[in-house]
Amino acid sequence: MRITNQREIILEELRKLKTHPTADELYDVVKKRLPRISIATIYRNLERLSEEGMIHKLEYGGRQKRFDGDMRPHCHVFCVKCGRVSDVETKNDVNIMDMVLDSKGFKIFEGGVQFEGLCPLCQKGDDCETLQ
């Protein structure tokens, strides 16, 4: 995979963020360094980088995918109201993959615990849906 300037900066900015941004949220950040970048380039590269195993694509509830530059294994919680995602610190004494008894023919290569909840903002009753 070629390391273009766009690709490098997208990865760099994603890694800086601890917010698990959506494509358009990351677009807003990257635009500050590359004002002429296209949203399509963001989508394309996030897809590509996750294929290459350099970032995580988070397909949790909510209508938008989110992305994570932190490749260390860890759990997430997502807000069922606004879709925000946060890391969760957990005890590390369970091997999830060992729990499977029957996967109905699916080849499983990843398993993780996901929590659902309300983010601090949504707990306050803020209508933060639109900020998502």
Added chain:
Amino acid sequence: MRITNQREIILEELRKLKTHPTADELYDVVKKRLPRISIATIYRNLERLSEEGMIHKLEYGGRQKRFDGDMRPHCHVFCVKCGRVSDVETKNDVNIMDMVLDSKGFKIFEGGVQFEGLCPLCQKGDDCETLQ
């Protein structure tokens, strides 16, 4: 909640299916019994039934929502290629909620294990994306 004919048949057909159908997949099934039903009625009722806790809405970010008429607690695996969802049988000896050490201000009310993998069709290399 009124029990209309449409609502009843949507619930009935969803419960028959073990496939975790999308709204449009269920639409195709229900149409056989109610040829004049609207896709909007399917969406509306699936939303309503899940609000009432009668069915599960399975949300995978950036993908079509899927629905499950089986309310017994169980785990799912979804195919990262085509989005199909299947039940996973698991050992039932872990209390996920006890694993949390720090949820960064999120109020957590549910936690579950979710698996990612490839469905039997996608393993064969079938381009089943369109059949989804």
Added chain:
DNA sequence: GTATTTAATAGTAATAATTATCAAAAAGGA
């Protein structure tokens, strides 16, 4: 039983997120 109110439906328009397309530019050799 008929009138009035309320909820649900079908059909379709609007919206939001993502993906596809394509000509131009950039990257990486030979």
Added chain:
DNA sequence: TCCTTTTTGATAATTATTACTATTAAATAC
């Protein structure tokens, strides 16, 4: 440098979902 391949920016197209609205059906009041 010249040639080939990859990537990009701009935008069109698609997909999934939600919103809207006139009509119909159900429930309740009279």
